[in-house]
Amino acid sequence: MQSDEIYRLAQGGNPRAIAEILKAQFRDQGIRVIVKTPAEKQLNIVFESSTTPDQQHIQTQLQALQSHWQKHLTLKITATGFRFGELEPDWEWAIAKGLLSSEERQQSSENLALIQKTPEVQQKRSALAVQLQKILEPQLWHSQITQTKNALVIKLNVIKNIDRRHCRQVIQTAVQALDSPEIKKVYLNVYHRQKQQYLWKEAFDPNDDFDTNIAVSPSPQKQRRSPTQDTLKALTIGISCSIAIFIVPLSRFILNAFLTFVHELGHAAAYWTFGYPAVPSFDFIFGGGITLALNQAPILAIAIYGLLSYIAFQYRHNRNTLIILASITVIHLLSLLSPLHQTLIITMGHIAELMAIFICGYCALGKYFCYVGGEQTIYAMLASFSFLESCSFFGQLTFSNSFRIAYRVGKGGLLDNDLVRLSNDYLSLGLAEIACIFLLATIMMPLATWYAFHYEPLWIMKFYRLCQRNPDSKPGL
Template sequence: MAQSNLVRLAKRGDTIAIATLLNRAFHKQRVIVQVQLQGSCLKILLEGKPLPDQSQAIALIHQRMQRLQPERINSIQVYGRQPGATRPLWTEVRLLQGPTSPPDRETELSLQPIQPVEAQPVEEESHSHLQTSDRESTYPLTSRILTSPMSLQPRTIEARGMSALLTGFMLAVMLFVLGPLKVLFHGFLILVHEVGHAVTHWLFGRPAIPSVNLLFGGGITLVFGQSLWLIVLIYLGIAFLIYLCRSYPRLQGILVLLTLVYTVCLLTRTNTMLSTLMGHGMELVAIAVCLYFSTSGYFCRIPGDRAIYAMLGFFTLFSDMQFSWQLSHDADFRAWYEGGIGGMIDNDFVILANEYFGVDLSAIANMFLLGCLLAAAIAFLAFRYEAWWIRGISQLFQKQG
């Protein structure tokens, strides 16, 4: 995000913007900064090993805050703590001078001498307060990871999120019920499906192009032979990524583990199974991602984006649930599906059932139906318990050594 936009939001008292600016200021010292607004006092936690010098850190923060003159903030309370510790090594309070309102009673109380008691974690400002259009359009998920929230509290869907979900649900029902509109938006499913095939083929060294089946309708992915040079490039890219993560041992270890799993898949039939599976698999990903973006408001730039995300997520969910249900309970539909594309090319689930898993087609259909429900559930659970998994990711990006 542009520095000018961050400064503008920070002047308005936006705690995430302030945290982002302070994290940039302490980046070279490998210190993570977290903030919480309590009344008109901004509580700031510095966490790192080693911690910066107290006087220098306080002076830097005080200078930056004096320049910003953020609205509603009359004082700062700074803590210094080492990672994993429960008590701060030091703490200090400073008043901000400038054209701000006089300190309120809550601020006066917060400026009393601090006793050396158990340090309370600095909680992130409640998500229910993050309802400005600037917040939704400017701060995607990556900003939340960089600010490393400490408050492990479940999120609740605010009024605008509920309104977007309800609007998207109603629009999806209309699209699903009205035949012409359903056919029109079925193209979205075809695109997602074929992109899923193509991306997975590319990951395993097979160039692929998602396309439209002009003869029999629907989509088809044109797949070429596996290229040794492409696989070499993939491994070189992985090696370079692991090298870049040399200061993050936890992240580096996960990348090494994923590389081993990737190698096993590449050397076995698992890679072709995944390439076949990820057509419908990408539809499940689309359900989860669209519903998550709608619920959270991330990557929403204009009014109505959240409702559109919800509409696409619910439409994909309804279409996939209907497809799996018909495949299990409608004999005519199942016979048509087993007939393949033009009577020559087997459909994905037929290939998975016969060539890889050796089960009845209805078993694959039922698993896909369960996957549809899980995708929707995962979207809402990821939103509700966002603080937990974001904190886990942020810990992977903590430098060591």
């Protein structure tokens, strides 16, 4: 993007353009700039530094832009100054109040020349931060590291309680090992992922002496998790809503579109995995959905093994991950060379529905991927509705002869349904027996979800260890 175009867009209130200009302008001053859009017609420019950014200095730097924004924009623009690691701003400044109407907004660019044209500089992560991140990786801490002129700001995302003294010792030793005398201060912020809160914040000089015989005394780690009061409330509301939706035919029909999409997405994913280009879609003629697949393309199967090889190369130092990848490769190859892959493709539709129960339920219990209010309740509603709908479907197939007869008719008498195809062509089981197996699996899903959440501390560390490329160093915690 050309410089003049960036300045023009910044004058028009484009968040990305404003960020590009201000980042380049304040980078050499050790100030990080973040541009947020908390609501429509609102912009918030965040200035962060190891010390509180000078408000008067920033106002002087933005004077030309402020003059233009006040005259020509309907946006409400505010600026806030933070010290690294703090949650509340030290100052707030209303740059433009956005009082103009759309009709009053002018499109002229008379103040364009007043904007200081700072050269475009690509912001790169410092080599020091990259080195430090590699050192901390064996600790299973997800680190976000920002370097200013003479300080490091480190945010650690941890998955269990850790000993504060030992954490300080690890960080201090790692920074000293980098041999970077320009680093005079380290701001350490430790955030607990499950609790969704900071455990502590501190600042220290990395060159201070410390007792190398500090005892490693990790905080007691709970071996089980329990839902919070807010989670129980969200679950109650979500389950109640799903029951109401399930009872009312119209709302049940509407939300069934979610399960139909998940079902067909499962088929499509399985098709692509075995080299068949496929597109999931809704069936507006006979109802439900249908996945349209083409003939098998060998290049796709080759691409799958190429991807597995690439992942294996990346994790070549992790023995356990390599074993899992090798097992996946062998199973995939055997399935591809036998009719088993067709069985898996047909089965994956209903398996995807079971996975929806597990994933949505797990996100609801752990409050994962919940960024705005109400999302936890929605996850609970989707999980419980999927459970009720699957139990109803497989229950009727298992115990109702008339329902089985109607199910065998298929789509207009032309296409057989999934379980009929499994029963007739691939498995030596009757339709009722297959439906009974899926019914039992459906009933087990809430239990599996609860156990995965409740005993998360027992398995999450092993999972994180599998995700490490270089697990040679043992974590000190």
